[in-house]
Amino acid sequence: xxxxxxxxxxxxxxxxxxxxxxxxxxxxxxxxxxxxxxxxxxxxxxxxxxxxxxxxxxxxxxxxxxxxxxxxxxxxxxxxxxxxxxxxxxxxxxxxxxxxxxxxxxxxxxxxxxxxxxxxxxxxxxxxxxx
Amino acid sequence: xxxxxxxxxxxxxxxxxxxxxxxxxxxxxxxxxxxxxxxxxxxxxxxxxxxxxxxxxxxxxxxxxxxxxxxxxxxxxxxxxxxxxxxxxxxxxxxxxxxxxxxxxxxxxxxxxxxxxxxxxxxxxxxxxxx
DNA sequence: TTATCTGCAAACCGTTTGCAAAGTT
DNA sequence: AACTTTGCAAACGGTTTGCAGATAA
Numbered sequence: 001x002x003x004x005x006x007x008x009x010x011x012x013x014x015x016x017x018x019x020x021x022x023x024x025x026x027x028x029x030x031x032x033x034x035x036x037x038x039x040x041x042x043x044x045x046x047x048x049x050x051x052x053x054x055x056x057x058x059x060x061x062x063x064x065x066x067x068x069x070x071x072x073x074x075x076x077x078x079x080x081x082x083x084x085x086x087x088x089x090x091x092x093x094x095x096x097x098x099x100x101x102x103x104x105x106x107x108x109x110x111x112x113x114x115x116x117x118x119x120x121x122x123x124x125x126x127x128x129x130x131x
Numbered sequence: 132x133x134x135x136x137x138x139x140x141x142x143x144x145x146x147x148x149x150x151x152x153x154x155x156x157x158x159x160x161x162x163x164x165x166x167x168x169x170x171x172x173x174x175x176x177x178x179x180x181x182x183x184x185x186x187x188x189x190x191x192x193x194x195x196x197x198x199x200x201x202x203x204x205x206x207x208x209x210x211x212x213x214x215x216x217x218x219x220x221x222x223x224x225x226x227x228x229x230x231x232x233x234x235x236x237x238x239x240x241x242x243x244x245x246x247x248x249x250x251x252x253x254x255x256x257x258x259x260x261x262x
Numbered sequence: 263t264t265a266t267c268t269g270c271a272a273a274c275c276g277t278t279t280g281c282a283a284a285g286t287t
Numbered sequence: 288a289a290c291t292t293t294g295c296a297a298a299c300g301g302t303t304t305g306c307a308g309a310t311a312a
């Protein structure tokens with residue numbers, strides 16, 4: 001069973017408080033404000049523990065770096081290819097599609113991941129100005 | 132401008148012939164049958180060149196490893212979490228959703244990526260047998 | 263002939279692992 | 288007391304880079 005430690009509590013609270021998925025490095029940056037001696041390794045292990053427990057979801061972005069978010073909130077994001085900011089979407093229109101895929105393919109589907117890429121309004125404007 | 136070499140031609144033909152996205156390692160394995168002295172580095176650089184040229188699409192899977200596929204074929208996949216095999220889906224139901232997101236968020240959307248995860252029928256059966 | 267491509271080796275960087283000490287139950 | 292977590296340092300593995308020589312245009 002997983003053990004409660006101040007570090008892990010801090011890790012989880014940082015991830016819960018975030019408004020978008022965080023990298024391990026970002027979690028580390030936030031948690032070290034309260035725990036200056038914390039090791040990055042500990043962040044990885046704490047996050048892994050929460051992922052195993054089903055509390056946190058981990059997904060790999062196109063830059064090859066993992067992002068962590070609270071698993072309870074099932075969300076999709078719109079990511080700006082220029083400034084990397086992402087906007088959470090309010091809906092998940094795929095439960096219905098999943099059911100259809102189960103019927104058609106026989107897979108036991110356990111999850112999905114979807115991301116849209118493009119320029120956010122700010123960067124689109126900047127692109128026009130700067131070429 | 133990009134230069135034509137026998138190695139690059141072979142890299143592209145391996146990627147085009149594949150029925151699902153390949154890792155750089157897999158491309159390397161296939162191309163070295165014709166070019167035994169080929170370096171893995173060359174495969175990476177050739178693939179990058181084709182990605183820059185827009186001929187090949189690169190995406191990072193949840194195992195952190197990049198997969199390469201011909202960009203022209205816009206496809207989505209259903210990936211087994213146990214044996215890693217993936218089944219291409221015949222449709223892309225998201226063009227409509229993209230239009231809606233453009234209206235709602237003002238993003239200039241340039242693409243998307245979607246993957247479903249689960250157990251394929253074979254692995255689901257194996258899981259039941261082996262526990 | 264000039265810029266690009268290749269191969270080798272080494273660097274890179276996010277992530278993982280081994281181990282002894284510290285902390286949790 | 289038994290077992291998990293922590294911190295450090297070192298390993299790992301896919302990918303990238305520097306450089307000298309080979310090759311395409």
